[in-house]
Amino acid sequence: MSHLPALVDGFLTTLTLVALSFAGAFTLGLVVVVLRVGPLPVLRLVGTGYVETFQNIPLLVWLVLFVFGLPEIGVRFPLFTTAVVVISLYEAAYVAEALRSGVNTVARGQGEAARALGLTFGQSLRHVVVPQAARRVVQPLGNIGIALTMNTSLAAVAGVVELTASANRINLVEALPIPIFVGAGLCYALLAAGIGGLAGVLERRLAT
Amino acid sequence: MFDPPGPRGRRRSRIATVLAVLVLAALLAVAVRRFDAAGQLDPAKWRPFLTWPVWRYLLTGLWATVLAAAMTFLLAAVAGLGLAFGRMSSFPWPFRAYIEVMRTIPVLLLIYVVLFVLPAYGLDLPLFWKLVLPLAFSHAAQFAEVFRAGVLAVDRGQAEAGASLGLTQAQNVRMIVLPQAVRHVLPSLVSQTVGLLKDTALGYVVSYLELLQSGRVLANFNHLLIQTFLVVALIYLVVNASLSKLARHLEARSARSAR
Numbered sequence: 454m455s456h457l458p459a460l461v462d463g464f465l466t467t468l469t470l471v472a473l474s475f476a477g478a479f480t481l482g483l484v485v486v487v488l489r490v491g492p493l494p495v496l497r498l499v500g501t502g503y504v505e506t507f508q509n510i511p512l513l514v515w516l517v518l519f520v521f522g523l524p525e526i527g528v529r530f531p532l533f534t535t536a537v538v539v540i541s542l543y544e545a546a547y548v549a550e551a552l553r554s555g556v557n558t559v560a561r562g563q564g565e566a567a568r569a570l571g572l573t574f575g576q577s578l579r580h581v582v583v584p585q586a587a588r589r590v591v592q593p594l595g596n597i598g599i600a601l602t603m604n605t606s607l608a609a610v611a612g613v614v615e616l617t618a619s620a621n622r623i624n625l626v627e628a629l630p631i632p633i634f635v636g637a638g639l640c641y642a643l644l645a646a647g648i649g650g651l652a653g654v655l656e657r658r659l660a661t
Numbered sequence: 662m663f664d665p666p667g668p669r670g671r672r673r674s675r676i677a678t679v680l681a682v683l684v685l686a687a688l689l690a691v692a693v694r695r696f697d698a699a700g701q702l703d704p705a706k707w708r709p710f711l712t713w714p715v716w717r718y719l720l721t722g723l724w725a726t727v728l729a730a731a732m733t734f735l736l737a738a739v740a741g742l743g744l745a746f747g748r749m750s751s752f753p754w755p756f757r758a759y760i761e762v763m764r765t766i767p768v769l770l771l772i773y774v775v776l777f778v779l780p781a782y783g784l785d786l787p788l789f790w791k792l793v794l795p796l797a798f799s800h801a802a803q804f805a806e807v808f809r810a811g812v813l814a815v816d817r818g819q820a821e822a823g824a825s826l827g828l829t830q831a832q833n834v835r836m837i838v839l840p841q842a843v844r845h846v847l848p849s850l851v852s853q854t855v856g857l858l859k860d861t862a863l864g865y866v867v868s869y870l871e872l873l874q875s876g877r878v879l880a881n882f883n884h885l886l887i888q889t890f891l892v893v894a895l896i897y898l899v900v901n902a903s904l905s906k907l908a909r910h911l912e913a914r915s916a917r918s919a920r
Contacts, residue, residue: 492666495678499685509855509901510894511862514873518894522887526699599765606767610866621773630778638766645765 456623460633463619464640470537470605470615471644475598477541482548489549490556492574500549507546513607515539520611536608544601551597555590556582588659595652599645606641616640696887706885710892715879722875723896729793729871730858736797737857738850741804746834748809756805763802771795772866788869792861800857807849811842848915851908855901862897872896 489500507515519539520532530538559582567577609618620637624630666674696702709715747756772795775786786794815838823833843850864871870878876893880886 493674493677493681495681495685499681505902505905506898509859509905510897511859511873513862513865514890514894514897517865517873517877518887518890522890525887526695526701528695603765603767606769609769617767617770617773620770621777624773624777628781630774630781634770634774634778637770638762641767641770642762642765 456627459619459623460616460636463614463616463637466533466614466619467602467605467616467640468644470533470540470608470613471598471602473537474540474544474605475601477537478544478548478597478601479594481541481545482552485545485549486552486556487578489553504546504549507543508550512540512543512604513610515543516607516611532612536605536611536613540601540604540608544597544604547597547600548594551590551593552586555586555593558589559585588656591652591656591659595648598648598652602641602644602648701887706888709883709885710888715883718879719872719875719892719896722870722872723900725869725875726858726861726864726871729789729796729861729864729869730854732789732793733796733800733857733861734854736793737800737804740797740801742808744801744805745808745812748805749812760802760805763799764806766799768795768799768860768863769866771798772863776867788867791867792864792869792871796857796860796863800853800860803853803856804850807846807853808842810849811846812838814845815841844915848908848912851904851911855904855908858901858904859897 485500485503488496489504491497516536516539519535523529523535563581563585564577567581572580605615606617608615609621612618614622616637620633624633627633693702700706744756744760747753748760750756772791775791775795779786819837819841820833823837824830828836861871862873865873865877868874872893876889880889883889
């Protein structure tokens, strides 16, 4: 097991990928959902177009386009950065959808009441809708986090040496497939369980 | 969440619309400039995509994608149904464990196992199965959860009524519960299929000639990397957006008939 450090390195890379991409996806998803539920038809169209485009084209296609395509038009980023950006862009569409259905579960009367009180769109969003929607979107966001964790493995195809890639590399040298791949699988299961647990804690915290 | 705007509000939203359109146009212009500066908008680089041989090649790839997706759907749906009923049986834990574990393990890891581990034990599958089997193992768990939700959504009185008519348990499931459960989950099944179709792009990894892998081969041949992959992305978009639209349509219809 002299290759254990390499596997740990891969795990840490996956962890960084997950954390950065989720932060990016959440921020961008927030922007997209505001566009989608907002009052301007043009921006609603942009938001819808964004979600449709990113949800209907496979992540691998996006990765290939960005990793191999961008240098062709003279845009060069480090591989890891590109992977984070692509995964963020892709998962942001799912985050936006989860947030939107959270907003839609807040009873329509709530928004109407806020309007009747004279709150503007921004105010009713901030003081009335978001506090009620927040709790309901935690579980869906947790599920997106787990899907995102699994999707970071695709960065291996583009050449990022994260958990899946390092498991594969070690296996090519060591030829001990069962412990290595079971170990990598356990790491993913552990990460998913961690995210699920975190979502549970957060949900209870927001339950007040 | 916003009132129908008055005259001042309408003027403001017109201004905002113009601003938004300007910003979007500027972004688009920057992107087009970049493409142009790199010579990627040269008509000669796009003309091949107006010829039939290129399209025949890509559509052959799409057909392979559809075949792989259809086989995966079949296997995953049958296995998922079994897993769902297993999980609702009196002996649920092995099924539950399978579902929970499979929902957290990346498909790519399974593909690497099929690709690099099984051959070491003398099991070298054809390319088609190297793609389809890992996908089916992974998606079976997701189908199981969809079916379970569907069965749980069927009113208990239905199964009780079936039992009181003297149907056996198997008859009851086949003739009463399952048809209603499938109707409940039809929209989710279609959106599952979109996810499954997207996952077949992993043919790129096992070098099974589906749409994305065909795109790679084509790009290596004609050296038009950006153009080829953009066209491939467009094909995925058209196919999956149609499926998503179908899912929304089914959802709207079942929402109407439930009322």
